[in-house]
Amino acid sequence: MKITIKDVAKMANVSVATVSRILNNLGGYSEETKEKVMKVIDEIGYQRNEIARGLITKSTNTIGVLVPNVSTNFYAEILNGIEDTAHKNGYSVVVCNTGIGGKRTLAYLEVLSSRQVDGIIITSLTPKEEYEKAIISTRIPSILVSTMSFRYQLPFIKVDDRLAAYSATKYLIEKGHRKIAMIAGNEDDPIAGIPRVEGYMQALRDYNVTIDKELIRYGDFSYESGIKCMRGLLEDEKDFTAVFAASDDMAIGTLYVAYKNGISIPDELSVVGYDNTMTAQMSIPPLTTLAQPLYEMGERAVSSLLKKISKGESIESIIMPHKIIERDTVKKI
Amino acid sequence: MKITIKDVAKMANVSVATVSRILNNLGGYSEETKEKVMKVIDEIGYQRNEIARGLITKSTNTIGVLVPNVSTNFYAEILNGIEDTAHKNGYSVVVCNTGIGGKRTLAYLEVLSSRQVDGIIITSLTPKEEYEKAIISTRIPSILVSTMSFRYQLPFIKVDDRLAAYSATKYLIEKGHRKIAMIAGNEDDPIAGIPRVEGYMQALRDYNVTIDKELIRYGDFSYESGIKCMRGLLEDEKDFTAVFAASDDMAIGTLYVAYKNGISIPDELSVVGYDNTMTAQMSIPPLTTLAQPLYEMGERAVSSLLKKISKGESIESIIMPHKIIERDTVKKI
DNA sequence: TTGTACGCGTTATCAA
DNA sequence: TTGATAACGCGTACAA
Numbered sequence: 001m002k003i004t005i006k007d008v009a010k011m012a013n014v015s016v017a018t019v020s021r022i023l024n025n026l027g028g029y030s031e032e033t034k035e036k037v038m039k040v041i042d043e044i045g046y047q048r049n050e051i052a053r054g055l056i057t058k059s060t061n062t063i064g065v066l067v068p069n070v071s072t073n074f075y076a077e078i079l080n081g082i083e084d085t086a087h088k089n090g091y092s093v094v095v096c097n098t099g100i101g102g103k104r105t106l107a108y109l110e111v112l113s114s115r116q117v118d119g120i121i122i123t124s125l126t127p128k129e130e131y132e133k134a135i136i137s138t139r140i141p142s143i144l145v146s147t148m149s150f151r152y153q154l155p156f157i158k159v160d161d162r163l164a165a166y167s168a169t170k171y172l173i174e175k176g177h178r179k180i181a182m183i184a185g186n187e188d189d190p191i192a193g194i195p196r197v198e199g200y201m202q203a204l205r206d207y208n209v210t211i212d213k214e215l216i217r218y219g220d221f222s223y224e225s226g227i228k229c230m231r232g233l234l235e236d237e238k239d240f241t242a243v244f245a246a247s248d249d250m251a252i253g254t255l256y257v258a259y260k261n262g263i264s265i266p267d268e269l270s271v272v273g274y275d276n277t278m279t280a281q282m283s284i285p286p287l288t289t290l291a292q293p294l295y296e297m298g299e300r301a302v303s304s305l306l307k308k309i310s311k312g313e314s315i316e317s318i319i320m321p322h323k324i325i326e327r328d329t330v331k332k333i
Numbered sequence: 334m335k336i337t338i339k340d341v342a343k344m345a346n347v348s349v350a351t352v353s354r355i356l357n358n359l360g361g362y363s364e365e366t367k368e369k370v371m372k373v374i375d376e377i378g379y380q381r382n383e384i385a386r387g388l389i390t391k392s393t394n395t396i397g398v399l400v401p402n403v404s405t406n407f408y409a410e411i412l413n414g415i416e417d418t419a420h421k422n423g424y425s426v427v428v429c430n431t432g433i434g435g436k437r438t439l440a441y442l443e444v445l446s447s448r449q450v451d452g453i454i455i456t457s458l459t460p461k462e463e464y465e466k467a468i469i470s471t472r473i474p475s476i477l478v479s480t481m482s483f484r485y486q487l488p489f490i491k492v493d494d495r496l497a498a499y500s501a502t503k504y505l506i507e508k509g510h511r512k513i514a515m516i517a518g519n520e521d522d523p524i525a526g527i528p529r530v531e532g533y534m535q536a537l538r539d540y541n542v543t544i545d546k547e548l549i550r551y552g553d554f555s556y557e558s559g560i561k562c563m564r565g566l567l568e569d570e571k572d573f574t575a576v577f578a579a580s581d582d583m584a585i586g587t588l589y590v591a592y593k594n595g596i597s598i599p600d601e602l603s604v605v606g607y608d609n610t611m612t613a614q615m616s617i618p619p620l621t622t623l624a625q626p627l628y629e630m631g632e633r634a635v636s637s638l639l640k641k642i643s644k645g646e647s648i649e650s651i652i653m654p655h656k657i658i659e660r661d662t663v664k665k666i
Numbered sequence: 667t668t669g670t671a672c673g674c675g676t677t678a679t680c681a682a
Numbered sequence: 683t684t685g686a687t688a689a690c691g692c693g694t695a696c697a698a
Contacts, residue, residue, distance in 0.1 A: 004691055015669045020693055029667065045470075047447045051393065052691035054384045055674045062427070071413040071611070073406070080404040083430045087437070092444060094395070094427045097416045104420070111425060114380045137378075223615050252615050259617050278404070282556050282585050284592050284617050337675055348685045353677060361683060385675030388690045 003046045012040040023048060054116065062092050063119040063305060064112035066105060068126075070097055073248075073277035074294065078123055078145060081298025089306055091118070102126030106134055113138045119305035121145055121298075127190060141308045143315055145301050146292070147191050155315040157301050159292050161192055164322040165199030168244050168272050168290040171324050173207045176333040177242040177270060180204070181215040183229040183254060185246045192221070196246045196274070215240055219250050226253020234261060241333060242270040248280040251287055255329070266331035276325050286327035293320050336379045345373040356381060387449065395425050396452040396638060397445035399438065401459075403430055406581075406610035407627065411456055411478060414631025422639055424451070435459030439467055446471045452638035454478055454631075460523060474641045476648055478634050479625070480524050488648040490634050492625050494525055497655040498532030501577050501605050501623040504657050506540045509666040510575040510603060513537070514548040516562040516587060518579045525554070529579045529607070548573060552583050559586020567594060574666060575603040581613040584620055588662070599664035609658050619660035626653050 005023075009016040014033060021029055022037050040046075054060045065082055067075040079095065086093045094117065096108040102125065109131075112120055120142040125131055132149050135142050144156040172180050182200050185193040197216060204211050217232055219225030226245060230253060233240070245251035251273030255265060263269050265285055273280050276291035297320055307313045338356075342349040347366060354362055355370050373379075387393045398415055400408040412428065419426045427450065429441040435458065442464075445453055453475040458464055465482050468475050477489040505513050515533045518526040530549060537544050550565055552558030559578060563586060566573070578584035584606030588598060596602050598618055606613050609624035630653055640646045 002691095005693095006691080016692080017669060017671095017694075018667085021668090024693080026694095033667080047443065049388075049449060049691055050447045051384055051387045051449050052674090053693080055382075055388055055676090055691080056693050058674080060384060069413070070403070070416060071406070071409040073404070073409075073611070076404040076406075076409045079428070080402070080430065083403060083428055087430070092427045092429075092448065094425045095412070095416055096425075097413065097420070110380065114383045115425065116382060116384050249615070252617075256615075256617055256619075278406070279612075279615065282582070282589075282612065283615075284585075284589055286589075335675090339675080349676080350678085350685060350687090351683085354684090357677080363683065366683080382675050385690090386677075388675080388692090389677045391690080 002049070003044055005046070005048065007044065008037065008040050008046050011044065012037045058116075059118050059309075060116050061090055062094060062115070062117045063121060063302065064094050064096060064108070064115075064117040066096050066098050066102075066108055066120070066122045066125070068098050068100070068102060068124055070095060073279050074275055075123055077277060077294035078298040081295035082121060082302050083298075085299045085302040089302070091302070091306070098126075102128070102131065105131050109134045109138055113140060118309050119143075121301045121305065123147065124192075125149070141305055141315065143301050143305055145297055148317070150190065155304070155317045157297050157304070157318045157320060158191075159320045159322040161195040162199040162202070164274070164290050164292070165196035165244070165246070166203045167199075167322065167324060168274065169200045169203035170207070172242045172244060172270065172272060172330065173203060173209065175242075175270065175330055178209050179212075179215070179240040179242070180209070181217070181233055181238065181240040181243040183226055183243055183245040183250050184216060184218050185221045187218040192246070193218075200244060212238075214238060219246075219253075221247040221250060223249040223253045226250030227257055228253075230254035230257035240269075242272070242330070244272050244274075246274050248273040248275045248277045248283075248287060248289055251289065251329075252279055252283050255283060255287070266329050270330040270333075272324075272330055280325070280327070283329075285329055288327045288330045289325055291323050291325045293322075296320065335382070336377055338379070338381065340377065341370065341373050341379050344377065345370045391449075392451050392642075393449050394423055395427060395448070395450045396454060396635065397427050397429060397441070397448075397450040399429050399431050399441055399453070399455045399458070401431050401433070401435060401457055403428060406612050407608055408456055410610060410627040411631040414628035415454060415635050416631075418632045418635040422635070424635070424639070431459075435461070435464065438464050442467045442471055446473060451642050452476075454634045454638065456480065457525075458482070474638055474648065476634050476638055478630050481650070483523065488637070488650045490630050490637070490651045490653060492653045492655040494528040495532040495535070497607070497623050497625070498529035498577070498579070499536045500532075500655065500657060501607065502533045502536035503540070505575045505577060505603065505605060505663065506536060506542065508575075508603065508663055511542050512545075512548070512573040512575070513542070514550070514566055514571065514573040514576040516559055516576055516578040516583050517549060517551050518554045520551040525579070526551075533577060545571075547571060552579075552586075554580040554583060556582040556586045559583030560590055561586075563587035563590040573602075575605070575663070577605050577607075579607050581606040581608045581610050581616075581620060581622055584622065584662075585612055585616050588616060588620070599662050603663040603666075605657070605663055613658070613660070616662075618662055621660045621663045622658055624656050624658045626655075629653065
């Protein structure tokens with residue numbers, strides 16, 4: 001049998017109320033009884049039952065996190081920021097892998113709701129209205145990370161994808177490149193797919209570089225799709241001196257195809273990625289990439305949520321800063 | 334105000350007991366009332382409160398996972414297996430980053446205990462007796478993954494590190510290599526450090542290759558340490574045709590140093606890694622490595638735990654199979 | 667300063 | 683087939 005507050009009370013010859021007061025630092029007890037009680041607690045190794053506590057305080061000190069896939073560097077880094085910050089504030093985090101296309105989103109939202117989590121963080125929500133409605137109807141404080149909603153005013157934390165892609169492209173242009181291919185994300189992704197292509201095209205236009213639509217290939221952010229797109233570019237014998245990939249994984253894919261084809265990086269081809277995950281740091285050669293502050297995004301998501309939970313402050317959306325991390329895959333020409 | 338079982342009972346003109354019975358499929362009610370109740374539940378969107386439920390059933394359908402760092406491919410992959418399997422069985426998982434040296438281990442064990450988790454999975458436990466004692470004293474079903482305890486009989490799931498390192502070394506020997514350097518893990522790590530070195534040395538001995546202790550360098554499994562070790566080897570002008578690294582990250586580090594020094598892989602140097610994480614798949618050239626079935630280890634950890642929790646079966650330790658994944662970093666000489 | 671007693675939302679035990 | 687009601691472990695008015 002587990003030790004309960006009653007056992008402590010009995011052994012210390014006080015009431016449970018007194019023990020509770022001491023446990024919660026509510027005052028209204030003598031130093032003497034406090035010591036007596038603490039001694040008992042220590043001796044018998046009492047730990048309070050957070051479940052019972054949650055029932056009455058109506059809070060579980062838990063936040064739920066929806067990620068498509070924890071085993072991706074991208075989400076792992078965000079999760080890292082979330083977990084650290086949550087722990088610092090006495091919160092625990094339960095992770096939920098929503099899977100491809102977010103097909104487990106609805107199921108998890110229900111789970112989290114019935115588990116009475118105090119807040120929910122959703123990363124890269126698949127933009128289905130059904131999902132957005134479900135988030136709202138949980139009535140639990142929620143925040144989106146690296147995604148947003150067009151239909152509803154759900155608070156979010158992300159970088160400006162359009163602007164970031166613009167910066168990356170501009171960077172390449174300033175390095176003297178004019179024939180820049182783009183390996184983009186999903187063509188139907190209104191968050192991380194299309195805007196990045198738009199940013200790329202805008203930069204090209206602003207610097208008077210003619211846009212060649214054939215230089216734009218659509219993948220799905222994965223390494224494999226990066227390989228496929230780069231191969232397509234090569235097979236079609238396109239002429240380009242640089243490629244901007246919409247994710248580090250796709251950039252690594254293009255690095256691989258270049259390697260297989262004896263194309264030397266950055267001498268014969270420059271490439272810049274997007275995200276600045278571990279992958280980028282450890283690639284060969286180290287990848288120049290557009291950094292998203294992933295850890296900080298996780299951090300801020302939690303702190304916004306906690307402010308809302310404890311102080312009732314409303315959550316405001318945040319556009320995080322991005323920057324280029326220069327490593328060894330871009331050459332000035 | 335949240336909708337409770339009482340609201341449902343009231344609206345359906347039945348008692349809460351009946352609603353509860355229906356919710357739990359306990360039988361003892363007419364099809365008619367069931368329909369009536371289900372209709373109400375559907376209409377007002379009732380969800381049961383798992384917190385209140387847990388208080389009485391004394392189970393939370395939650396398992397806690399201790400990892401040193403989620404943002405490492407190695408742990409992320411294990412976590413992936415854990416989360417998938419847990420979800421399939423109606424369990425949620427709360428992740429806990431124990432940090433460098435596992436310094437948050439004790440704190441998290443207390444958190445998990447007071448949250449009444451049904452089971453605990455500990456990956457790569459820092460081998461301090463203090464930690465092992467703490468695990469036991471929670472009296473919660475627990476299992477170690479990719480680690481073990483010498484002092485206590487805590488069940489574990491891991492590959493045989495000694496044997497695996499032996500296989501990797503033997504593989505290199507069979508490819509004609511005799512001057513094989515090893516970039517090992519921590520010298521004081523009795524689990525993943527020393528045994529892998531022993532396996533390496535044993536293979537060397539068995540195939541009559543003289544051991545050169547100077548060819549063994551100790552890192553800490555990280556990319557950076559891989560770089561440092563490989564640089565050391567080069568600076569000391571050691572003569573070797575292959576290196577066996579005790580982690581993929583360290584292998585990638587040596588790949589990087591080779592690249593910087595114009596050493597072509599695998600023509601001038603062969604390297605094999607350990608783990609078979611994403612890192613290995615996406616490296617350039619793709620890394621030949623000793624695979625640990627990380628996802629499956631997470632899977633089995635959960636299913637063992639659940640068997641223990643629901644059926645009371647005792648958890649047995651499992652040695653998982655390992656195998657060499659041949660990619661492009663080893664050349665027959 | 668301390669204790670009594672009720673309530674949180676659910677399940678389990680009786681009795682009807 | 684159904685319903686009252688007592689737990690579960692804790693927090694908190696209220697009373698003492």
